[in-house]
Amino acid sequence: MTGTVPTTARDAIRDLVDAHAAALSAGDAEAVAALYAPDARSFDLRPPLQYRSSREQRADDLRAWYGGFAGPALFEVRELTVEAFGDVAFAHGLARLTATPHGSPGPFSLWYRMTLGLRRVDGSWLITHEHKSTPFYMEMAADHSFKAAVDLEP
Template sequence: MGDGTRIGDMVARRAEAMRAGDAEALTADYLPEAVAFTLAPPLRHTAPQVTDPEVLRAWFAGFAGAVDYEVRDLEVVEGDGVAFCHSLHRLSAVPRGGSEAFVLWFRSTLGLREVDGRWRIAHEHASTPFHMDGSMAAAVDLTP
């Protein structure tokens, strides 16, 4: 099986784990030294924030049910033991105490290293664009 297929399978498995609320499966993909630039503050996350399932369980607990998650337009580039991929992601959930689900599309890039025959996340970057009309507001209304 080609590395692009293996990486695509890993990304698909991660989307399934998001929908299932499986914090252990999600955190197991990170290398211990991984750095993540996620949508939530602070500006940079490192271990244990990205490697501890309890941190992710607390995030899932902020929703009043399952998270709906979709990955679209995945592109994979791989080399000798390193790879990166980028895609568009849709996250939808009802915040705990809320009555309606939000829908957010965002951009995701993963930097990967192959360790012991398995692709692992060394770097993650998620972002939303912002309106440059003076409002500086996040452009959470965009859809692909």
């Protein structure tokens, strides 16, 4: 079933995605965690294959992750599309992470695909499902591995 996205829902979800990127870029783990429903499930770039935790644990894990970088980890979202019907929505687009790991001579920049499932709870949109992925080159390397396509740009 499809429905028209009310401007208010579209704007609210776009604002949430902007707030998510800003909080990630600011290193504000509590602000990031507050954007997720308590039962949210993530399929992130990092292991494990799926991730579910309390908001407090999510914030703790983010703080530990931020500790691996020399300086801020910057996030950007492009080509965001929002679909919604009632109190359920999803958003998808391309996201970029730019950061400098401790001990690295310089920053890396990685584009990846992002899809968010959202639910409106008590009038506010929350992330209930998050999926991030990078494509990989289908040709097998000499060591029988596949190479992630981290050199792609939109």
